[in-house]
Amino acid sequence: MEHIRKRLAKCEEGIRYLCQIKEGCEWGNLSGLLAKLDELKASFYDYSEDGFSDEVSQIEEAVAFLAERCQEEISSMDRVRIVRSPLRFSLKDILENVYEDYTELGGEGEANIDPAMVVAKANILRRVKNRVFTQQVMVIGHEKGHGEEFRNGGSTKPWGNEKALRFMQVAETEGIPIHSYIFTPGAYPVEEYPGAAQQIARNLYAMAKLRVPIVSIISEGGSGGAEAIGLADFRLMFSHGYYSVISPEGAAAIEGRVGEGQKAPKELVEQCAEYLKITAQDNLELGTIDRIVEEPPLGAKHDDFAFFKRLRFEMMRATDEVVLKTKSLRAFRAYELKLKKAGDDDVLVNPDQDTNLHIDISWELNNDEQKRLLALRAKKYRAMAAKAYLNDTTRFGEFCKKTSTRAAKVYYTVVYDILKRQQKQVEKVIKEVSGEGSSFVKRLSSPFTAAYDFIAHKPAGRAGKAPSAAGRQEALALEFGDTYTSPLANExxxxxxxxxxxxxxxxxWVPDLYGEFCGVCENCGHHFPLEYQWYLNNLFDRDSIREFNAKIGASNPLNHPVLRQKLQNVKNETKRHSAIITFQARLLEVELVVAMLYSDFRNGTVGAAEGEKFVQACELAKLQRKPLLAYVHTTGGIRIQEGTMGVIQMPKCTLAVRDYVDAGGLYIVVYDNNSYAGPVASFLGCSHYQFAIRSSRIGFAGYRVIRDTTGQDIPPDYHSARNALKRGHIHGIWDRREFRRNLHQALMTMGGRNLYYR
Amino acid sequence: MHDEIDFDQILSQYRADPYEYIEVTTPHAGRLVFKTSEEKPVSGPSGEWQHLPGTLLYELERERNVKPVRSVVNGVVANLERALDGQFVEAGEKVMIIRHPLKKREIIDRILRNVLSMFLAPERAKYFFALDIQSRIDKHGQRSISIKPGDEVLTMSLMKRDTPVLYQGEPGIIHSVYFTPGATVDQDQPLIGICPEDKLPLIQKIIARVKSEWE
Known part of the structure; x- marks a missing residue:
């Protein structure tokens, strides 16, 4: 009877799992089945073995039928619940079953910097013909545990992400690939050092140029927390996983304007999950992932060993593909790998099938291959979300743009790489010679100069030159002009x-405040918000602004039912097409490229159009060897209605910034008003030089999200610029009235004489 | 310290009227609109950082600037000048009284501040007990320490420089300590409350009575 009792227990597990997926036992008469199960358990000894077996078989059939039906009509929200089930496999299960052996690094279990982030050095076996090779990988991922509270549900704290970064760098030193497993509902939103946003930005910045292959796979991909280890050369996703900009509950709370402490209606949550296009299939179609790893119906659990076998195969295959793309000699092995793709789909059905690749591929890369790897990574992200924004430019316009870019490339290469380099060489030689000459002349003439000074009664030490008229003019030019007064002053x-x-x-008095005082309280220095036009008119030299890419506009890539109308309204109101303005401007003698996120357009949220414009601004600054300023008038984060098309802007823009900085560019970020979430946790937060305007707030998540997630209240100045300064996120707090002067000084100090400093 | 303290009278006074009456006056001139009514309970700022504002009492509009005025204490609205609603009022005009029920701790604190002689912080700094005083406190408790004028009771630590602070005031024992060692105390804030030795039993008796009698 024992084996029948086990079957019964399995049935109960199946029913309870279905109840979890369907959020209650009402669906498909699951409650009836449970009652029957209880009845059977109570009258266990009343049945004969055969009779009891028949009863159990009936329940088994019913459960199998319901599971099949559930899989057929599975909704996005069902997948979310599958992913959150404690029965689902976790990273520890993967480490046990996919890799040969492993050693956990940076803590173990509860004794850990952050138990939600697990790092392990693991070995994976490759069989080629009859020989076995061991290949090392660095496994990095979130650990949800099976109901272990200290794991925090895979919600990583900043120091957990820092641990991940530390061991990514170890992998880079050792030249071994990284396998990252994403099982997080989102990052733990605390601002304690180094700050959730700041650490994610640092991770992204480092991963952008990590010289080893990175393969990531998503089970639960919650926005910024996922991106902290998710930037990869090959992105896989489990078929029952979800990857989203925000949890469906969070999206519903925003869409439905649900008050704090209240739950959003179930229907709205379901709707949001559908609109956000969070499933693996959706993401594959959107191009944010490269391949789906199939799971058994209703998702894999911690004891699905056939699935782990398949996962091992998929991870190796993906790593091989990444590595092979960097090799010059790869044709036959690539073909072999392609053939393997075609015949592998029944691995789950037939667990005995050989899942070994039988191809000999070394995962070590030489210098050239590393360069190719990084170039391919940059190219991959550059192409993402390319169709998720509007571009009204005609074909002829595109042609002209391409031609002028090519011409500019030639021009700037000649000017900076050829002439300037030569000029620098010549200047260097002249400087050396003149230095030598002046020392020689000084030694010859010093007795005569001393004698003359003695006769003429001149005090020791010759006075320096008085400040020149040009210097005074420059100081005057740095003062604000009276060209523009805020319309707020008219009340x-x-x-x-x-x-x-x-x-x-x-x-x-408002006319004084917004006029003469530039929106600053004359007593305490509190900065009242001012419209972005004030900065456009007062920060840069008069008539020096030349906007570009104004036609690139935000669109509705996921066909969100409300966004289209909202976008149209805001476009009509602002007469602009996106939440970012990119332009070239001048500040005294310094020509610079500026990207300005502003509040009037959907609260400065970043979507595909904004990301594209930012990337193009980086490219232009790189091409023209100009400093790049990101002035954040306000940003509310990633535009949630664009789903993962928005999230993907985080790595995409960070890669563009990294490319620009590595080429020698100077990237300065200035935060004003409110700057939160995704952009701060990526392309803004990764800047080496970040400043803030007084009274601004910088952070990862707002009060409500923090309270909901951590269950703790936070002090009212939690996001203040002063706190960001204290923890080293920003390097200074500027007064708005001194913005022009401070920016000029920052450009001069950080950029040096030539600005394009290397 | 007063020579003669009629504790019965003090206690009966608090028992008869266990409230503090806080007069709410207008900070400046303007048109006033009440947002509360007579006998309505109001609360002061709350939350760990006092960041949740108190109940809105009234709005005062001057030069098209509507300023919300909120309650700073818990209590009940009394003597509301309903006639002023919607009217222009001058600065300093009394608009209502908030009857704040005193808690046991507040009453004890008030009585003690009335009867003890307070030694105030001479400067904004961190304060510590002098080493010998601290060791005696650790050994026998603060109530066993008797001090007299000129004794080195405290050490003032300012920018890592320690300066001895000599006690000035009536001789007696240290009854209450109002500072935390190592935390910054503002100037003129009480550091310690001193009570003459012979009055100590009386004070203890009165505290015990308040503790037992008050709800």
Whole structure:
């Protein structure tokens, strides 16, 4: 009878799993089945063995039928619940079953920097004919555990992501590939050092040029937390996984404007999960992943050994593909790998099938191959979300643009790489010679100069030159002009400073505040928000702004039912097409490229259009050897209605920044008002030089998300620029009235005389 | 310290009227609109950092700037000047009283501040007990330490420089300590409360009575 009892237990597990997926036992009369099961268990000894077996068989059939039906009509939200089930496999199961052996690094179990992030050095076996090779990999991933609370559900803290980065660099030193497994609902949103956003940005920046193959696979891909280890040369996804910009519940809370502490209606959550296009198939179609790894119906569990066999095969195949693309000699092996693809789909059905690749591919890369790997990685991300924005440029316009870019490339190569280099060489020689000459002349003439000074009664040490007229002019030019006054100043009323109670600030008359005081409280220095046009007019030299890519516009790539109308409205209101303005401008003698995210357009959220414009700004700055300024008037994060098309902008833009900085560019970020989430956790936060305007707030997640996630309240100044300065995220807080002067100084100090400094 | 303290009278006074009456006046002139009503309970700022604002009492509009005025304490609205609703009022005009029920701790604190002699912080700095005083406190408890004027009771630590602070005031024992060693204390904030030795039993008695009698 024992084996029948086991079958019964399996049935119960199956029913309870279905109840979890369907969020209750009402669907398909699961509650009836459970009742019958209880009844059978209670009357276990009343049946004969055959009779009991028949009863169990009936339940087994019913469960199998329901499972089949559930799989047929599986919804996006069902997949979310599958991924969150404690029965689902976790990273530890993968380490045990996919790899030959492994050693966990950076802590073990609860004794860990962050138990939600597991790093292990693992061996994987490759069989070629009758020989066995061991290949090493660095396995990095989130560990949800099977109901272990200390794992925090795979929600990694900043120091957990830092651990991941540390061991990625170890992998780079050792030249071994990285396999990253993403099982996270999102990063743990705390600002404690180094800050959730700052650490994710650092990870992305480092991964952009990590000189080893990276293969990532997504089970639960929650936005920024996923991206922290998700930038890869090959991106896989489990067939029942989800990859999304925000959890469906979070999206529903925003869409439905649900108050804190209240739950969004179930139907709305389901709808949001569908709109966000979070499934593996959706993501494959959108091009954010490269391949899907099939799981058994209703998802793999921790004891699906055939699935682990397949996973091992898929991870090796993906790594091989990445490595082979960098090799010059690869044709036959690539063909072999391609053939293997065609016949592998029944691995799950037939577990005995040989899943060994039988191809000899070394995962070590030489210098040239590493360069090729990085170039391919950059190219891969550059092409992502290419169709997710509007571009009204005609074919002729495109042709002209391409031609002028090519011409500019030739021109700037000649000017900077050929002439400038020669000029620099000549200048260097002249400087050396003149230095030698002046020392020689000084030694000859010093007795005569001393004698003359003694006779003429001149004090020791010759006075330096008085400040030149040009210097004074420059100082004047750095003052704000009276070209533009905010329209906010046209109201005849007063406002109260938010610090009035604590600092005793008097009421401010609006025409004074937004006119003469530039929106700054004259008593405490609190900065009231000003419109982005104020900066456009006051920060740069008059008439020096030349906008580019103005026609690239935000679109509705996922056909979200509300976004289209919202976009149309905001386009009509702002007379602009996206939340970012990219332009070239001048500040005294410095020509620079500027990308400005502003609040009027969907709260400065970043989608495919914004990302594309930012990348093109980086490319232009790189081409023309100009410094790049990202001025963030406001950004609310990634535009959630664009789903993963938005999330993918994080690695895409970071790669563009890294390319620009590695080529010698100077990238400065200035935050103003509110800057949160994805952009701060990627292409903004990765800058070496970040500053903030006074009274601005910088962070990863807002109050409500932090309270919901961590269950703790946070102090009111949690996101303040001062706190960001304290933890080293930014390097200075600038007064708005001194913005022009400070920016000029920053360009000069950080960029040096030639700005394009290497 | 007063020579004669009529504790019965103090206690009966608090028992008869266990409230503090906080007068709410207008900070400046303007048109006033009440947002609360007579006998309505109001609460002061709350939350770990006092970041959740108190109940909205009224709005005062001056030069088209509507300023919300909120309650700073918990209590009940009383004596609301309903006639002023919607009217222009001058600065300093009394608009209502908030009847704040005193808690046991507040009453004890008030009585103690009234009867103990307070030694105030001479400067904004960190304070510590002098080493010998601290060791005696550790051994026998603070109530066993008697001090007199000129004794080195505290050490003031400012920018890592330690300066001895000599006690000035009535001789007695250290009854209450109002500072945390190592935490910065603002100037003129009480550091310790001193009570003459012979008055100690009386004070302890009164505290015990408040503790036992008050809800």
């Amino acid at each position: 005849d009323r007063t406002v109260t400073c938010p610090n009035a109670a604590s600092r005793g600030c008097k009421d401010l």
